[in-house]
Amino acid sequence: MAIHIVDRRLNPGSKSLENRQRFLRRAKALVQGAVKKSSQDRDIKDVLEGGEVSVPIDGMDEPRFRREGGTRDMVLPGNKKFVEGDILPRPNPSGGKGRGAGEGDSEDTFRFVLSRDEFVDLFLDDLELPDLAKRKLAEVESEGIRRAGYSTSGSPANISVSRTVSRALARRVALRRPRPEALAALEAELADCSDEARRAELMAEIEALRAKISRIPFIDPIDIRYRRFETVPKPVAQAVMFCLMDVSGSMTEHMKDLAKRFYMLLYVFLKRRYRHVEIVFIRHTDRAEEVDEQTFFYGPASGGTLVSSALQAMHDIVRTRFRPADWNIYAAQASDGDNSYADGEVTSRLLTDKILPITQFFAYLEVGQENGLSYEMPNSSLWTLYESLRASGAPLSMRKVNERSEIFPVFHDLFQRRSQQERNAS
Amino acid sequence: MTATDQLLFRGADWDFRTLQRICDACEQVARDELGLDVYPNQIEVITAEQMLDAYSSVGMPLFYKHWSFGKHFAFQEASYRKGLMGLAYEIVINSSPCISYLMEENTATMQTLVIAHAAFGHNHFFKNNYLFKQWTDADGILDYLEFAKRYVAHCEERHGRLAVEHTLDAAHALMSHGIDRYPGKKSLDLRAEEKRAGRRRAHEESAFNDLWRTVPGGKVKSDAILDVERRRQMLGLPQENLLYFLEKTAPRLRPWQRELLRIVRHIAQYFYPQSQTKVMNEGTATYVHYRIMSRLHQQGRLTDGNFLEFLQSHTNVVFQPEFDDPRYSGFNPYALGFAMMQDIERIVTNPKDEDREWFPDIAGKGDAMGVLRDVWANYRDESFISQFMSPRLMRHFRLFHLHDDPEERAGILVDAIHNERGYRRLRRELARQYDVGFIDANIEVVDVDLAGDRRLMLRHTVVKGAQLSEADTKRVLQHLADLWSYDVSLVETDGVGKVLKEYVANPRNIAVAA
Numbered sequence: 051m052a053i054h055i056v057d058r059r060l061n062p063g064s065k066s067l068e069n070r071q072r073f074l075r076r077a078k079a080l081v082q083g084a085v086k087k088s089s090q091d092r093d094i095k096d097v098l099e100g101g102e103v104s105v106p107i108d109g110m111d112e113p114r115f116r117r118e119g120g121t122r123d124m125v126l127p128g129n130k131k132f133v134e135g136d137i138l139p140r141p142n143p144s145g146g147k148g149r150g151a152g153e154g155d156s157e158d159t160f161r162f163v164l165s166r167d168e169f170v171d172l173f174l175d176d177l178e179l180p181d182l183a184k185r186k187l188a189e190v191e192s193e194g195i196r197r198a199g200y201s202t203s204g205s206p207a208n209i210s211v212s213r214t215v216s217r218a219l220a221r222r223v224a225l226r227r228p229r230p231e232a233l234a235a236l237e238a239e240l241a242d243c244s245d246e247a248r249r250a251e252l253m254a255e256i257e258a259l260r261a262k263i264s265r266i267p268f269i270d271p272i273d274i275r276y277r278r279f280e281t282v283p284k285p286v287a288q289a290v291m292f293c294l295m296d297v298s299g300s301m302t303e304h305m306k307d308l309a310k311r312f313y314m315l316l317y318v319f320l321k322r323r324y325r326h327v328e329i330v331f332i333r334h335t336d337r338a339e340e341v342d343e344q345t346f347f348y349g350p351a352s353g354g355t356l357v358s359s360a361l362q363a364m365h366d367i368v369r370t371r372f373r374p375a376d377w378n379i380y381a382a383q384a385s386d387g388d389n390s391y392a393d394g395e396v397t398s399r400l401l402t403d404k405i406l407p408i409t410q411f412f413a414y415l416e417v418g419q420e421n422g423l424s425y426e427m428p429n430s431s432l433w434t435l436y437e438s439l440r441a442s443g444a445p446l447s448m449r450k451v452n453e454r455s456e457i458f459p460v461f462h463d464l465f466q467r468r469s470q471q472e473r474n475a476s
Numbered sequence: 477m478t479a480t481d482q483l484l485f486r487g488a489d490w491d492f493r494t495l496q497r498i499c500d501a502c503e504q505v506a507r508d509e510l511g512l513d514v515y516p517n518q519i520e521v522i523t524a525e526q527m528l529d530a531y532s533s534v535g536m537p538l539f540y541k542h543w544s545f546g547k548h549f550a551f552q553e554a555s556y557r558k559g560l561m562g563l564a565y566e567i568v569i570n571s572s573p574c575i576s577y578l579m580e581e582n583t584a585t586m587q588t589l590v591i592a593h594a595a596f597g598h599n600h601f602f603k604n605n606y607l608f609k610q611w612t613d614a615d616g617i618l619d620y621l622e623f624a625k626r627y628v629a630h631c632e633e634r635h636g637r638l639a640v641e642h643t644l645d646a647a648h649a650l651m652s653h654g655i656d657r658y659p660g661k662k663s664l665d666l667r668a669e670e671k672r673a674g675r676r677r678a679h680e681e682s683a684f685n686d687l688w689r690t691v692p693g694g695k696v697k698s699d700a701i702l703d704v705e706r707r708r709q710m711l712g713l714p715q716e717n718l719l720y721f722l723e724k725t726a727p728r729l730r731p732w733q734r735e736l737l738r739i740v741r742h743i744a745q746y747f748y749p750q751s752q753t754k755v756m757n758e759g760t761a762t763y764v765h766y767r768i769m770s771r772l773h774q775q776g777r778l779t780d781g782n783f784l785e786f787l788q789s790h791t792n793v794v795f796q797p798e799f800d801d802p803r804y805s806g807f808n809p810y811a812l813g814f815a816m817m818q819d820i821e822r823i824v825t826n827p828k829d830e831d832r833e834w835f836p837d838i839a840g841k842g843d844a845m846g847v848l849r850d851v852w853a854n855y856r857d858e859s860f861i862s863q864f865m866s867p868r869l870m871r872h873f874r875l876f877h878l879h880d881d882p883e884e885r886a887g888i889l890v891d892a893i894h895n896e897r898g899y900r901r902l903r904r905e906l907a908r909q910y911d912v913g914f915i916d917a918n919i920e921v922v923d924v925d926l927a928g929d930r931r932l933m934l935r936h937t938v939v940k941g942a943q944l945s946e947a948d949t950k951r952v953l954q955h956l957a958d959l960w961s962y963d964v965s966l967v968e969t970d971g972v973g974k975v976l977k978e979y980v981a982n983p984r985n986i987a988v989a990a
Contacts, residue, residue: 053499053595054518054573055492058526059580066529066549073546076641105550112544113649113951115917120942122880125906127807128798129876129893136890138878162550 073110074168080105081162085172103169105162170318194282204276218273227266228259288326289410290372291316292381294360297333297351300386305417309384310347311457312415316382319465324378330367334360336390340367357389357432358396365404374408381405382413387430394435406444413464414448484777488583495519495578498588499595501777505768506596511845512764514599515614516573519591527579528552530567538621540628540739542644568594570602570750572614585782589789592768597761604853605756607749616666617746623670624739631732643733646955647719647740653919654719654741655748657912669742673735707926714920718934718956719744721921727930728961737959752856752912759813760852762794766814796873807909812873816860819869820848830867862907870894870902877905882941917944919966930962938970943977953981 074081084103132138164172200213233256240252293313295306313329320327331346332338335353338360364381372379389397406412414436429437433448440446449460484501485494499519506512522530530536532549539545569575576594578587602608613620632640647654708714715721722729723737750757769790773783796811797803820838823831824847827839838847855863877892892898892905908914918937925931934956936944949966957964966979 053496053503054516055495055499056518056520057492058520058522058577066532066546068541069532069543069546070549071546072541072543072641073550076543077547110547112645113948113955114652115919115936115952116945116948117917117942118945119882120938120940121882122940122942123877123891123905123908124880125875125877125902125909126799127796127873127875128800128804129874132876132890132893134890134893134895134898137887138890139887140880162554 074172077105077110078172080110081164082172084162085164085169102163170322195279196282198278198280200275201278202272202275204278208276208278210275210277213275213277214269214273217275218269221270221273222266222268225266228262233259233263288328288376289320289324289378289380290328290330290368291320292364292367292379293329293331293346294364294381294383294385295331295333295346296335296355296357296360296385296388297346297349298335298355298388299352300355300388301417302419304420305384305386306347308417308451308454308457309415311454312384312413312451312461313382315457315461316380316413319461320380328372330364332360332363332367334363338363355388355390356393357383357385358393358400361397361400361405365400368408379409380411381409382415384415384417385432386418387416387432389430389432389435391431394431397432398435398439401439401446402444406446412446414446415460416448416450418450418452420452482776483779484588484772485584485782486779488585490584490587492521494584495521495587495591498584498591501772502588502592502596502768505771506592506600506764509771510764510767511849512596512600513603514574514596515571515603517595517599518573518575519595520575520577521580522577523580524556527567527577528556530577536569536621538618538625540625540644542648543641544645544648566590566594568598569617570598570608570612570614570746571617572603574599574602574614583785585778585785586789588772588778588782589765589769589786593761593765596768597764598757600764601753601757601760601852604849605749605753605856606854607752607856611749612746613666616669620666620670620742623673624743627673627735627739631736635730635732640736642958643736644740646959647737649952649955650718650722651740651744652916654717654737654744656717656720656745657748666742673738708923711921711924713924714922714935716918716920717741718919718921722956722959725924726960729959733959749856752858752910754809755807755813755816755857755910756852756855756860757813758809759815759817760848762790762810762814763817763848766790798874815869815872816864817848819866820844820851820864823866828868834866835864857910858907858912861910862903865903865906867894867899870899875902875906877902914939917942932956932960932962932964934964934966936966936968938968938976941970943968949979950981953979954984957981957983 081103084105200210236252236256236259240249240256243249243252291313293309295301295309297306317327317329329343331341331343333341333346333349333351334356335351336356336359337353338356340363341349360383368374368379401412414432416430416433433450436446436448440448447464449464451457451460484497490498499517503517506514528549531552532545566579567577574595576590576599578590582590602612602614608614628640628644711725712721719737719741723734723741726734729737769778769783769786772778773780778786794808794811794814796808796815797805821844823835823839824841824844827835832839841847851860851864871894873894875894876890877898879889879891881889892901894902918939920935920937921932922935923933925933944966953964953966961983963983964981967975968977969975
């Protein structure tokens with residue numbers, strides 16, 4: 051009897067994938083908690099890398115009727131010195147753990163490897179961009195062209211040769227068009243043949259073949275196929291993110307770090323939504339300049355503080371490079387809240403007249419000293435100014451942050467999915 | 477022909493031609509020399525990941541989707557990656573054809589070992605042991621699993637994933653109490669089951685159970701209260717197969733939910749013989765692979781090097797740590813089973829006086845394979861150990877019996893050791909450890925309060941003072957109540973009927989009944 055041997059390795063081993071996703075859905079709250087905890091401890095850049103999280107298994111166990119306690123009898127191997135009637139001390143007071151009883155229940159927590167997508171999904175789950183479809187975004191689309199199969203009519207430039215030839219071949223085979231070799235063979239035989247009767251036979255056959263060949267053309271108009279194209283609307287999916295930061299002497303490394311984490315989160319977040327995300331770094335003291343990321347976070351600078359300079363710079367850049375009609379504009383400003391007194395008026399006017407009307411979202415993050423308490427921070431001049439703007443209805447979001455661990459909750463808070471009314475109220 | 481021509485393979489590499497040669501060689505020994513009778517074999521080569529996959533769906537090639545399999549996969553994958561756990565070399569499925577999985581990483585020697593072990597050892601056991609014959613339908617199982625998978629997917633489409641998940645969660649919690657322990661009417665025919673499922677569903681959707689005529693809310697006014705005996709009889713009480721009882725009588729389950737319970741119950745039943753024959757099953761397979769490998773070596777078809785490689789893995793497999801060894805975690809079924817099979821062979825072919833006294837039926841009979849085939853066919857772990865554990869083996873394992881009574885303050889009593897006085901007690905106690913009657917809690921449905929609030933009443937008869945663990949029990953009862961959709965109570969009573977503890981669970985208003 052032949053034994054059947056099958057190679058199953060080629061089957062993708064994805065049987066577990068579906069079950070794995072179900073498990074993830076089921077354990078979502080647990081895994082999400084673990085993801086947030088693990089992302090607090092690492093660099094935000096690494097957040098995009100996915101990775102291991104520890105999931106407590108006890109929230110996910112499946113109950114069964116189990117018995118415990120009572121008198122127990124057990125037969126064990128390996129007696130060395132015991133004799134009948136010996137009394138052995140119990141191993142430890144709990145006494146319950148021994149062989150047989152608590153089998154295999156050591157799965158308290160286990161490390162669970164998440165893919166990059168799974169990780170970021172869970173990380174950013176239930177966040178959304180506010181006012182995503184603001185203004186013309188939904189309508190402003192450019193047209194793209196894509197292949198859409200074949201058609202029986204079209205312009206000669208679009209004839210698909212391979213498709214046409216293969217259809218013609220199929221038709222010729224189906225209709226049994228004689229092959230040229232068959233004809234050539236008969237003609238060769240005719241040339242060599244001297245028997246008259248046979249010659250007549252051959253000539254008739256050749257004639258029949260020729261007739262058939264002419265009846266069945268090599269390429270028929272019905273074989274011809276044209277490549278078809280259709281135009282598809284292509285949504286403009288691009289966003290620009292302005293990072294504005296006060297870098298005057300009062301901004302400590304800690305504060306910059308907080309800001310950086312916030313920007314990174316925003317970047318990860320935007321990256322999920324848009325095909326292109328541009329980042330513009332603007333730092334300012336009493337004058338603003340556009341810089342690269344390195345300079346932005348690590349370059350030394352000093353001077354006074356004029357917030358309006360940064361806003362003005364942003365406005366200029368938008369005007370020259372990012373048409374608000376084509377770009378979704380986001381801005382996040384980080385500052386310790388100091389601004390020169392005289393600048394308030396200018397800042398306020400710039401914001402309300404120029405910046406806010408063109409941005410999807412403007413977040414103001416007031417960063418505080420390490421170990422400070424955010425609710426104990428006295429309202430800074432900038433905070434007071436923004437607060438008054440917000441009170442009069444400007445779409446500004448503002449939060450105070452002191453600790454690294456607060457960054458995610460604050461971010462989460464700002465971008466949480468919520469109803470229109472709530473959003474207006476915040 | 478020279479000796480080298482007879483070699484099945486050289487070194488560690490193998491290809492599919494080698495596998496075929498190995499199979500043929502193993503089959504020859506198995507059939508002609510050991511007289512084994514097996515289902516047709518199908519060997520499948522898979523990757524490590526696929527092996528993990530198969531692991532997490534209880535070793536079956538196809539299974540319905542459920543999150544718990546994903547959990548097991550994740551857990552096993554994690555411990556595999558950490559190196560806590562080696563993968564099994566093989567998984568074998570009790571089906572016809574009998575499917576054995578081989579991992580691609582195995583060396584040629586390992587593949588030979590696995591083929592001898594699974595495709596012939598386990599296979600013979602599956603086909604011939606009375607429990608498997610009685611309880612499992614090897615021809616039908618794969619089709620039935622395919623049906624179950626389709627059915628569950630179909631239910632998810634129709635009734636939503638969540639509702640199906642709730643029902644399956646509840647059914648899984650009761651799985652170990654969804655088994656008929658004693659053969660009643662007839663053995664399973666899963667193919668017919670599958671065909672009947674459709675018709676049954678149609679019928680049940682049109683018919684209704686008169687018993688539950690008064691279900692929809694309100695105060696029940698029934699003058700003719702069924703007398704207790706008749707009621708219990710109609711409900712088939714007492715009933716220890718909880719899943720069966722729910723499937724048949726739970727008042728508010730939808731037909732598809734009953735079908736899901738049925739599927740889980742059938743699968744539990746299918747695995748029931750495996751839990752009762754671990755020692756015998758592994759012992760048989762290990763004995764068979766040992767015989768086949770030794771024979772192949774004798775025939776010059778395995779090199780000495782390959783044979784040594786085999787012996788090393790074989791020795792690892794049958795290693796039995798002693799009780800005070802940190803590696804000890806109970807009896808190793810491979811070790812115990814293999815030792816007993818070899819011991820039977822010894823008793824049959826070369827008995828001592830002691831053996832003649834203990835085993836008059838088989839001692840010196842001469843035909844070791846004949847006796848073993850008979851043993852493999854007619855015993856399960858408990859009866860096997862209580863019949864064939866010999867004094868010599870008890871001395872070999874240096875067995876001793878501990879009696880641990882929590883009331884006894886002084887400590888744990890050594891009740892018997894491997895000496896004349898102890899043999900019979902040791903053997904009885906060891907056999908009892910493998911008695912399913914003792915392993916699973918004895919829980920039965922005893923009554924339903926039909927006249928009142930339709931409370932379902934269960935009883936757990938406590939044996940040797942071991943009560944149910946409270947947290948787990950509450951959660952299982954919750955599942956039970958959700959399926960039953962009225963209150964459920966469970967009392968724990970001791971041997972004389974004294975109530976030790978009582979649980980009550982109320983159904984939740986979740987999608988189970990929806």
